[in-house]
Amino acid sequence: MLTQDLKEAWFQFLDFVQDKCSATEFENWFAPIKVLEGTNGELTLQVPNIFVQQYLIDNYRKDLRSFLPERSDGSLSLRFSIADEPPPNPPALPQSSLPQTPSLNDGVKLNHAYTFPHFIEGPANQFVKSAALGVAMRPGKSYNPLFIHGGVGLGKTHLLHAIGHYVMEHHKKLKIQYISTEGFINDLVSSLRNKSSAKLKQFYRCLDVLLIDDIQFLQNRLNFEEEFCHTFEALIQQSKQVIVTSDKPPGQLKLSERMIARMEWGLVAHIDIPDFETRVAILQHKASLKGIRLPHKVAYFIAEHIFNNVRQLEGALNRLSAYCQLMGKEISDEVMASSLGEWVQTRPSKRISVEAILKSVATLFEVKESDLRSPKRTKKIAFPRQVAMYLAKELVSDSLMKIAQSFGGKTHSTLLHSWKKIAHQVEKDEKLKRQIEMARRDIEK
Ligand code: ADP
Ligand code: MG
Secondary structure, three states: OOHHHHHHHHHHHHHHHHHHOOHHHHHHHHOOOEEEEEEOOEEEEEEOOHHHHHHHHHHHHHHHHHHOOEOOOOOEOEEEEEOOOOOOOOOOOOHHHOOOOOOOOOOOOOOOOOOOOOOOOOOOOHHHHHHHHHHHHOOOOOOOOEEEEOOOOOOHHHHHHHHHHHHHHHOOOOOEEEEEHHHHHHHHHHHHHOOOHHHHHHHHHOOOEEEEEOHHHHOOOHHHHHHHHHHHHHHHHOOOEEEEEEOOOHHHOOOOHHHHHHHOOOEEEEOOOOOHHHHHHHHHHHHHHOOOOOOHHHHHHHHHHOOOOHHHHHHHHHHHHHHHHHHOOOOOHHHHHHHHHHHHOOOOOOOOOHHHHHHHHHHHHOOOHHHHHOOOOOHHHHHHHHHHHHHHHHHOOOOHHHHHHHOOOOOHHHHHHHHHHHHHHHHHOHHHHHHHHHHHHHHHO
């Protein structure tokens, strides 16, 4: 076949597929293919990545045969070249004249400090860290998606970045993207404005690893939720790794059932509040990174008083070191008291409602507020309800009868019983003590 005929044959093939497939499919898979040359009876196509090539061959081999000639061995006279692939054996150039070749993941912005080695492990985050490392080592081949959820400042973003760093270092050919959910939405909005949404969709769908932070921001954004769901499905179906973080487990997100089901497809891992030892270890680690000498006693003091948010632990450390620098003093227990005083003070009391307690306890134990008020007696519900009752008796100044009624019409003896049970348990259960302290702070804030 002549060169012109070969190219013509390709365009005829494109006309044929355009009638056959959806506009989106065409935009995603065929529009980015360029004809490079048609010589020696062979057509060379430039594809943006190996997936486009694979897609074409897997899905259209038979049709291609009707349009393009075959080689003597029966294979198609078709060659592929991947766009931006470095030429084989590039000629050696003097260092200074080497052009800066953008690497695959140049645009990915990750915090250099958020790596696995800088993530301190403890019982509360061991499982989630192993899961994160697992997907980083074998993207798309273990849990997909990996859904990480937990409260603020507990290291979700840190782990997401750590996966990104690891993949970039160990799987150099994989294309990754880290984006906050808000960033994803903003991208979509501006691409719609510039009429370049097909390009954007194609960009996302060609990724090997997609790291999405704070998926809770997708709640109540119906149009974007649908687009995200398509992207998500497209990636998972091609065994591309997706990792999502959220402040709640999938079932508590106000998203469509379909979206929630997708999030639960793979592994859902919870990141909990680090225990005391881990908090001390984190403080020591952060201090050494900043070149600060932190006496044990001071680390213990901070870790004891700030327990539900690692970001705040770091904040206390920064504040302490800034104070010492300004005052020209070494970090010690005396300066600690004056610089951190207000962080650890209890706040003046205010009028507290049962509603506020229910809200806080529901979030803490990941249950629905309405369940706490319902007659349900499953352990998952009954225990948080008892905690809420305990807190209500401690913090609300109404009569016991009135408080009990706010729990869906319970009696005051139920309330007292719950209060006694939790008061007793809290004495010996460190975790429960922390949880209650956390709820109390949240309620009083
Ligand atoms: P989240 O995304 O869950 O709100 P981040 O990932 O932003 O929390 O973490 C807040 C800060 O706490 C970051 O500076 C992070 O490095 C630090 N951090 C959280 N958990 C750990 C940990 N286990 N080890 C070391 N640093 C941690
Ligand atoms: Mg975060």
